[in-house]
Amino acid sequence: MARFKKFSKSLIEHFLDGGGLKQEGKKKEREGDDLEAITAMRRRVFRYEAVVEATGKFSPKQKLGEGGFGPVFKGRLEDGREVAVKRLSVASRQGTKEFMNEAMLLSEVQHKNLVNLYGYCTHGDDKLLVYEYVRNESLDKILFSREENNWKMAQLDWCRRFNVIVGVARGLLYLHEEAHTTIIHRDIKASNILLDEEWSPKIADFGLARLFPAELSQVKTRVVGTNGYMAPEYFMHGTLSAKADVFSFGVVILELISGRKNAAFAPFPDCEARSLLEWAWRLYRKGQSLDLLDPALKSTAVAEQVEMCIHLGLLCVQSDPKLRPDMSRVVIILSKRPRTLEEPSKPGIPGPRYRRHQGAAHASSPAPSAARSSSSAPDSASASSATTWTPMTPTN
Numbered sequence: 348m349a350r351f352k353k354f355s356k357s358l359i360e361h362f363l364d365g366g367g368l369k370q371e372g373k374k375k376e377r378e379g380d381d382l383e384a385i386t387a388m389r390r391r392v393f394r395y396e397a398v399v400e401a402t403g404k405f406s407p408k409q410k411l412g413e414g415g416f417g418p419v420f421k422g423r424l425e426d427g428r429e430v431a432v433k434r435l436s437v438a439s440r441q442g443t444k445e446f447m448n449e450a451m452l453l454s455e456v457q458h459k460n461l462v463n464l465y466g467y468c469t470h471g472d473d474k475l476l477v478y479e480y481v482r483n484e485s486l487d488k489i490l491f492s493r494e495e496n497n498w499k500m501a502q503l504d505w506c507r508r509f510n511v512i513v514g515v516a517r518g519l520l521y522l523h524e525e526a527h528t529t530i531i532h533r534d535i536k537a538s539n540i541l542l543d544e545e546w547s548p549k550i551a552d553f554g555l556a557r558l559f560p561a562e563l564s565q566v567k568t569r570v571v572g573t574n575g576y577m578a579p580e581y582f583m584h585g586t587l588s589a590k591a592d593v594f595s596f597g598v599v600i601l602e603l604i605s606g607r608k609n610a611a612f613a614p615f616p617d618c619e620a621r622s623l624l625e626w627a628w629r630l631y632r633k634g635q636s637l638d639l640l641d642p643a644l645k646s647t648a649v650a651e652q653v654e655m656c657i658h659l660g661l662l663c664v665q666s667d668p669k670l671r672p673d674m675s676r677v678v679i680i681l682s683k684r685p686r687t688l689e690e691p692s693k694p695g696i697p698g699p700r701y702r703r704h705q706g707a708a709h710a711s712s713p714a715p716s717a718a719r720s721s722s723s724a725p726d727s728a729s730a731s732s733a734t735t736w737t738p739m740t741p742t743n
């Protein structure tokens with residue numbers, strides 16, 4: 348942890364200084380560390396012209412999508428590698444420091460269930476992140492835009508969906524407990540889970556991730572997140588712990604099983620629930636969990652596994668973060684499939700990308716991410732008529 352802090356700070360200073368090495372007054376050991384780190388970093392710095400060429404001058408035809416930090420373009424580098432280039436929009440108000448933060452985090456963090464950052468570059472106001480291109484793109488496109496993704500949807504049978512659950516769990520465990528420092532993703536959702544050519548999941552978008560001091564169990568911080576996935580304690584009070592990711596992961600499990608988007612859940616005949624989580628909970632209590640199943644999974648589902656995953660999903664989305672399992676327990680549950688699991692308590696109500704307005708300090712003009720977000724009103728169950736809601740800005 349200490350090493351990473353030192354590493355980050357010195358590299359940010361180096362780049363903000365236009366590359367000048369501040370060697371004066373630094374200890375030899377630190378100089379060695381810095382030089383090693385800078386060399387590693389330089390290897391990852393792309394020429395702007397190379398990125399422009401790879402993406403066909405950021406051709407709209409090569410645009411893969413657009414998130415809170417700006418558009419993402421598909422490209423091919425001179426050496427043949429396919430890449431996804433995230434062009435951070437100037438209007439996103441993300442500063443050079445944050446850009447460096449994401450770039451450094453990702454280049455340090457390597458796991459088969461995390462998207463690999465090949466490199467990055469800056470050019471004037473332009474800041475670009477160059478990622479490996481993940482062939483089957485994001486889970487949300489497959490699950491929630493089925494018509495355009497018919498073929499991919501047909502490939503996403505139960506066995507593959509189960510593997511996605513397991514892979515994302517492993518990726519998150521790595522971030523929370525195994526990486527050189529604890530990293531809370533903060534924005535786990537279907538659009539941040541990419542699927543490779545073998546349908547293996549890779550967690551994307553560490554733009555919201557922050558270094559999280561291992562010695563603290565939780566910190567108070569600004570709230571950033573996405574409609575339908577945010578843990579209630581995080582969006583209501585800004586209380587962030589790894590259990591916020593566990594909550595979002597639970598939402599993803601239930602979306603994968605039902606094929607329904609939590610944020611766009613609309614009650615249907617005979618469904619009294621107002622949200623996907625409530626629906627899953629009610630079915631579970633009636634012993635009818637399997638009714639949650641996406642009809643597209645009927646022929647491939649393994650009933651016992653599906654039931655266990657629904658149970659696990661409900662444990663993850665419990666209102667009280669202390670009751671949610673941590674990711675190491677989640678991975679154990681998924682691999683050992685214990686016969687008995689504790690009863691889940693009522694699910695929490697996920698927050699939108701907005702938070703309760705608590706005075707002038709929180710008032711800010713809508714950030715592009717919030718403005719573009721499909722979220723609209725806060726969840727009715729958690730909103731009071733006297734409450735106003737402020738769009739969240741990206742972390743800075």
Ligand SMILES: Nc1ncnc2c1ncn2[C@@H]1O[C@H](COP(=O)(O)OP(=O)(O)OP(=O)(O)O)[C@@H](O)[C@H]1O
Pocket residue numbers: 411412413414415416417418419431433462478479480481482484485488534538539541551552716
């Ligand atoms: N490495 C990648 N490989 C393939 N497709 C990608 C890659 N990265 C992003 N994409 C595609 O680009 C789209 C936009 O990605 P991005 O991460 O910017 O936004 P998002 O996750 O949808 O939203 P937000 O930034 O608000 O969280 C994704 O939905 C995904 O389909």
